[in-house]
Amino acid sequence: xxxxxxxxxxxxxxxxxxxxxxxxxxxxxxxxxxxxxxxxxxxxxxxxxxxxxxxxxxxxxxxxxxxxxxxxxxxxxxxxxxxxxxxxxxxxxxxxxxxxxxxxxxxxxxxxxxxxxxxxxxxxxxxxxxxxxxxxxxxxxxxxxxxxxxxxxxxxxxxxxxxxxxxxxxxxxxxxxxxxxxxxxxxxxxxxxxxxxxxxxxxxxxxxxxxxxxxxxxxxxxxxxxxxxxxxxxxxxxxxxxxxxxxxxxxxxxxxxxxxxxxxxxxxxxxxx
Amino acid sequence: xxxxxxxxxxxxxxxxxxxxxxxxxxxxxxxxxxxxxxxxxxxxxxxxxxxxxxxxxxxxxxxxxxxxxxxxxxxxxxxxxxxxxxxxxxxxxxxxxxxxxxxxxxxxxxxxxxxxxxxxxxxxxxxxxxxxxxxxxxxxxxxxxxxxxxxxxxxxxxxxxxxxxxxxxxxxxxxxxxxxxxxxxxxxxxxxxxxxxxxxxxxxxxxxxxxxxxxxxxxxxxxxxxxxxxxxxxxxxxxxxxxxxxxxxxxxxxxxxxxxxxxxxxxxxxxxxxxxxxxxxxxxxxxxxx
Numbered sequence: 001x002x003x004x005x006x007x008x009x010x011x012x013x014x015x016x017x018x019x020x021x022x023x024x025x026x027x028x029x030x031x032x033x034x035x036x037x038x039x040x041x042x043x044x045x046x047x048x049x050x051x052x053x054x055x056x057x058x059x060x061x062x063x064x065x066x067x068x069x070x071x072x073x074x075x076x077x078x079x080x081x082x083x084x085x086x087x088x089x090x091x092x093x094x095x096x097x098x099x100x101x102x103x104x105x106x107x108x109x110x111x112x113x114x115x116x117x118x119x120x121x122x123x124x125x126x127x128x129x130x131x132x133x134x135x136x137x138x139x140x141x142x143x144x145x146x147x148x149x150x151x152x153x154x155x156x157x158x159x160x161x162x163x164x165x166x167x168x169x170x171x172x173x174x175x176x177x178x179x180x181x182x183x184x185x186x187x188x189x190x191x192x193x194x195x196x197x198x199x200x201x202x203x204x205x206x207x208x209x210x211x212x213x214x215x216x217x218x219x220x221x222x223x224x225x226x227x228x229x230x231x232x233x234x235x236x237x238x239x240x241x242x243x244x245x246x247x248x249x250x251x252x253x254x255x256x257x258x259x260x261x262x263x264x265x266x267x268x269x270x271x272x273x
Numbered sequence: 274x275x276x277x278x279x280x281x282x283x284x285x286x287x288x289x290x291x292x293x294x295x296x297x298x299x300x301x302x303x304x305x306x307x308x309x310x311x312x313x314x315x316x317x318x319x320x321x322x323x324x325x326x327x328x329x330x331x332x333x334x335x336x337x338x339x340x341x342x343x344x345x346x347x348x349x350x351x352x353x354x355x356x357x358x359x360x361x362x363x364x365x366x367x368x369x370x371x372x373x374x375x376x377x378x379x380x381x382x383x384x385x386x387x388x389x390x391x392x393x394x395x396x397x398x399x400x401x402x403x404x405x406x407x408x409x410x411x412x413x414x415x416x417x418x419x420x421x422x423x424x425x426x427x428x429x430x431x432x433x434x435x436x437x438x439x440x441x442x443x444x445x446x447x448x449x450x451x452x453x454x455x456x457x458x459x460x461x462x463x464x465x466x467x468x469x470x471x472x473x474x475x476x477x478x479x480x481x482x483x484x485x486x487x488x489x490x491x492x493x494x495x496x497x498x499x500x501x502x503x504x505x506x507x508x509x510x511x512x513x514x515x516x517x518x519x520x521x522x523x524x525x526x527x528x529x530x531x532x533x534x535x536x537x538x539x540x541x542x543x544x545x546x547x548x549x550x551x552x553x554x555x556x557x558x559x560x561x562x563x
Contacts, residue, residue: 012363019360020377023434026396027380029403033395041401087288094285099276106286108551113297115547117495119516120536123523124300147296150289208385210498211520225385239401246388253383257376 027250034243041239056244069224070248072138073207076221079142081202084149085195092157093183097166110151118211121147126215138221141213142206149202156201160194193263200260207253224249307533325534335535337510338518339542345425345514346493349432353489356433357440358478362470364445375445378438390502393431397503417504421511424504428512431499436489443485447478480557487550494543515539 033041034056035049044050060066094100095107125144126135134140168190172182188195214226228245311321329335360378365371381389397417399405408415417427451473459469497516500506506513506521513521519539523532 012365015360015363016365016374019363020374023377023381023438025403026392026434029396030392033401045401045406047403083292087292090285091289094282097276098279098282100278100280100282103282106290108548110289110293111547111551112544113293115491115495115543116297116540117497117516117519117536117543119495119497119519119523120304120540121297121300122520123529123532124303125296127303128300143292143296146292150293154289204383207383210385210387215524225387228387228391239395242391243395246391249385249388250380250383254376254380257379257383261372261376 030243030246033239034247036240038238038240053240056240057248059241060244060248065230066227066245069222069227072217072221073213073223073225074252076138076141076145076213076223077203077206079138080145080149080206081199083142084146084153084202085199087146088150088153088157088198089188089195090183092154092161093187095154095158096161097169107154110154114148114151114155116147118148118209122211122215125212129216135216136218136220140216141221141223144212144216145206145209149205152201152205153198156198157191157194160191160197164190196260197263200256200263203256204253304533304536307529308537309530311530321530325530326538329531329534329538334518335538338513338515341511341513342494342515345428345432345496346490348429349436349493350486350489352429352433353437353440354482354486357437357485358444358482360437360441361444361448361478362474364441366449375442378441381435381438384435386498387502389431389435390499393427393434393499394503397427419508421508424508424512428500428503431503432493432496435499436492440482440485440489443481444478447481448474451477480554483550483554483557487547487554490550491543491547494546 032048035052035054036046037051037053037055040046040049040051095103121144129135129140129144134143164187168186169182172186177186210223210225213223217223217226224245228242228249308325309321309323311324364374384392396402397405397415399409399416405415405417414420415423417423455473456469459473464472495516496514497520500512500514501517501520504512506517519532519535522528522535
């Protein structure tokens, strides 16, 4: 029995080791390239940088047209997360606590927006936001991304709220709490981890999306992911800078994951475990 | 949980309704509007009825794009679901290494999709990429820009790399919710490893797995950015999936009518299949007695 457990543990370790290696190799290669000069990238095949350079990062961090891409992305992602969570909270509460005419249909309709291919919406969004004068603003991208983030936030929050016993609501009302005060003072702290997870998902899907954010912006709110296409110039591709820009887009995600690491597992199950 | 009937709950849903209407219904109506009209330029539109729908339904182009899309989604689901479950079963259950695995595995999920494309575009290149160079060095003729099969394999491996972790994390969350008593009972009964998996772990994971499959289905069916960056839909049309074809039609050739009809049918296909998943999922929720 004891032998069996040890061999099984080491088997698991091998599996996980291989899988993590598979995940990390392409990322390592990107980091590796970002620290090389273009000469080294193109002339020699090296597994690690022989001629370590941070020039590619310096190019990005000193050029406003580069680093503003990060600032723009972070602004609209934050706006989107705040808007999505704010409107999703009361709706999720309604879905988790009450039944009302058309609730199931409404819930599915919301989910259909999560299913909608962005490619379908790219052109109409462009025309809609141009006609109301919001083209190339952060708020336009933030609003466009609510299309798939609000349904997801409602879905996740509803899952977490179902786990809170209804007796808590009733006790609070008997104690004389109004709805607003109860919701903010008592209920929200109870589902704090759910709010964190929902915010994480809103951040994630807004951060990784490119098609809509690229269509809706030209200069002032252009996201970093779209700025990256600049590296393809007349003289060929500037691989080093491209790789460095890629590495820098991974960092905010890594940072956010670190903060929510203890809730990731439950969060990915959308609160339904 | 018993829910109280309360029609005033509509007021709580109202903000969501207003916001999503603005960002979903208005654009969708624009699409419907285009789909039944024809334009000869200068913003002159004419009623065209269902001509575009007939065109698209019978067009070779839509059929082959849909076929490629279905094949792609089928393949990645067939790889990612078993692999994800397998990885989840092998993950450390608690402690530092568990967190380490969780964080590392989440990383690909948070990389912007075009950067995912860029990573694999570089990684697969024969001259400067680790994968392409290695394959070339051991004598395998690999070139994803020229060879359709290589392009497909590259995209599938990329998608497996990108999204298997999502399924693994969901399955892991399901596994962690199984009380130890179940395993103890199984040990007393001397159940085999397979039986533990089949009769304890799999049923307990079925709820989250349905969510995982639903999410993966929806997202892989609307995949655009990654294949666009890596192959641009080529070589030829070999990797032109539905979204890539649609963007080509709408923004490239500006064929608004056909593109709009295409959009609507595309959306309906996703909707129909997702509805089936969703129904299955809510039924499972009920059986679970949540």
